[in-house]
Amino acid sequence: MESQIFELQYALDTFYFLICGALVMWMAAGFTMLEAGLVRSKNTVEILTKNVALFATACTMYMICGYAIMYGGDLFLSGIAGGDTLVEDALAASAENGFSGDSVYSAASDFFFQVVFVATCMSIVSGAVAERMKLWAFLLFAVVMTGVIYPLEGSWTWGGNDVFGLFNLGDMGFSDFAGSGIVHMAGAAAALAGVLLLGPRKGKYGPKGEIRAIPGANLPLAALGTLILWMGWFGFNGGSVLKLGDIASANSVAMVFLNTNAAAAGGAVGALIIARIIFGKADLTMLLNGALAGLVAITAEPSTPSALQATLFGVAAGVIVVLSILALDKIKIDDPVGAISVHGVVGLFGLLIVPITNPASTFIGQIAGAATIFVWVFVASFIVWVIIKAVIGIRISEEDEYEGADIAECGMEAYPEFIR
Template structure:
């Protein structure tokens, strides 16, 4: 859950001061929305069971019941597996997926349009996609991704690329921020207001990722599982370090300067890349995967800017482009996965989330609109949407 703080601080640091309160409001409200919608119907859609988690209440009061649930969930009945704890673990993933969208549409989307989309994304779009992957269900009854050899340990595609697909569909309908691109196509950098906050957010995410990946082992009750968690920790950290180094070096080569925002996104890119399979690579392999991801994310951010896809925090590149890279490298170290399966899984996730999100965004746009008025965008979303400023005495 602490990753929610990381996304909040990262985004608050990378937007302009006049949009800070709104981005903080979005991140906390989307977390609350995700928790509620996943409780109402999301978890049931993704894993089966009853709406409102009604089947969980009172069903695990005895150890015997919990052990029975353990056996049903693949643990052989030798350890306690709580559906309630699983819900809490899984709900943070859906909130993470939605947080990715928040950064990409920052500084020009209406708050309530965003939150309305969050209801559908966290209640239906993500859970249905998750049911085909971690839930093991057939894709619209047509084929099973697991049978094709698809593997995504902790969500490079299921969580991160899905969030980026939803973000991309929204950005395409929303358009770029005013002043981001000149009349002749020139790209104008819009610097964030608080880079110390952005750096803090990145470090919080880096730390939170140990829970994200390590927790995905799903068990810590025996020596083998404990060692698996430790290896996941080691590789997660190694990939983040490699990503940071790769992005920093490439930015220095391209810009002639040490670009902090690229360094931060490089670390996150390394984390996203290793998330699909953090248990089977060696430490060296994890570092190299992260290094490549750090290079990819810098090139992707520059490429998206060239085609005028405005992403204030680089979320589509970090979570989408690198999320795909993370899926594709899984078979290198995990022989149980296949390249065909990874490509099929990636295509299924992207097409479903992108198309479904595009439809929802389009409906919201037609009914209440997506974008702030030009005047409100100029004045800032803080006053327009929240009626307050993050730094009311700044410059006075």
């Protein structure tokens, strides 16, 4: 009887992992549509190319070495594909915890769920450097980011390894349920390093420091992308429960879904209200970024807050992201889609509010973990960007920027029937 119960749990948990992984993969479509909507039409094809290519690059590099660096094991998935958990071993492992402890599922499903996370992290970089970075420079950085930089910091957190053999973040009280810091803040740190070396788009800032808005070409696409991301986030956070096949886990999954949705709604409302106060109008782009900010904030701990707390966290995140976008513009950090604010500033906020509802974490631990992730990813990324800049350059020419990256980098236009 126990064997039959276990096999059902094993199958259900594996299937749940795969479905959540597929939802997170669908977030790639969300990032693609969001970014394509927020850039000018002359840069649309290049954005689309970057997002599809970065996903493929991330999947390949994480298979070659990223997963092994983050969780140990052989390269090229030899330990996963050739040594997946046998029924007898899985039964023994599950029996040790009374069929109700740690999940036991297919190792291949674990790889699939993890690989879509690294692709999400890299997608964050794409929007921040849009409209002026060389395509091949970006993809070369993606190789290093997804193959080494992200997996190494992931090994210090979810992988349970000590930071450079010195100290363990988990022992210090650091907790990041689904990746506000590990995924989102890390992506923003890499993006910030690239943006500082790139400089702003031509015409973004006037000679006297005035800020000039550069509207996106397709706001319906941006709205669609945001809603796709909102949907995919249920897999992002929900799958991080890691199992579904018992009552306690099922209840936890339901609460995570509820809080994820509540925070997104709160973020949208908070951003809409603060934008109305500041601009006197309902700003769609701020509304969209507010929803994403709520999602990023709750990602660090979506299982322990009440629905009301999750909503309030989302509202705060929505306000923070609007203020952050405006602040970065004032210091001339040009981020066409607001990625550094949404994923970096709010990612930090998400980490810092974890101890409010999760007593297993500490504020000191959260700060230490956030600082470790940011410093490693920013410094390592900056070095890689500098090397790429020295070897092949990272910015397209001024003429190509004026004509658009689509023609310069891809040789085609997204909307050839329209005159720019």
